[in-house]
Amino acid sequence: MERLFDSFANAVARWTGSPATFLICVIVVVAWAVAGPFFGFSETWQLVINTGTTIVTFLMVFLIQNTQNRDSAALQTKLDELIRTSDAEDDFIGIERxxxxxxxxxxxxxxxxxxxxxxxxxxxxxxxxxxxxxxxxxxxxx
CATH class of the missing domain: 1.20.5 (Single alpha-helices involved in coiled-coils or other helix-helix interfaces)
Structure with missing residues (x-):
């Protein structure tokens, strides 16, 4: 289950960080804004964008945090190994704690x-x- 989530989080992070995804989001916002007059700028029209962006933001926070935690741990492990195998002081291994x-x-x-x-x-x-x-x-x- 954990490996599946890690793979999913990495894939989503790569996809959402792409220029194509940004362009799709811009198009969605522009389409929503253009649709405003057709819906009379109603509360429902506003609720659609507010709800959509809130849900996406809520879910993305967890995916991004997961990816950052994993990247940070990997980077810290690499740095610890470089310190361990060099003439640097071993006092620096594990300083993140x-x-x-x-x-x-x-x-x-x-x-x-x-x-x-x-x-x-x-x-x-x-x-x-x-x-x-x-x-x-x-x-x-x-």
Whole structure:
């Protein structure tokens, strides 16, 4: 049952996200608007579009959420595997289960490490420039 629902949710998500589906929806709305004068812009005429869009929106929320949950879990698993097999710190595996406070602390730690890396890089670049200019001065003096 679960695999059937997953297949259905994926197929519907692909179909509803296509340009053709958008065009069909635009045509339906235009046809509804054009039909307004023929129905005297009645409450029934308004109810048709309101009911239709509400039902579609209600159902699509669950299908989209299912697809996003699955995609997110797959992406997280891939990232965890890349972290596990690289020189990265294993502390990052499974961080999606941390509390907000723990995530903020980990993010701050990463920002500090990035600032240190940028400072080291800037220092190395300045040293290369200095040596490059010093090398050119030595050449000119010869």
């Amino acid at each position: 941390l509390t907000d406070k723990e995530l903020i602390a980990l993010h701050a730690r990463c920002e500090d490490a990035a600032k240190q890396s940028q400072a080291t890089l800037a220092k190395a670049q300045a040293e290369r420039r200095r040596r490059g200019h010093a090398g050119m001065e030595a050449e000119r003096l010869k």
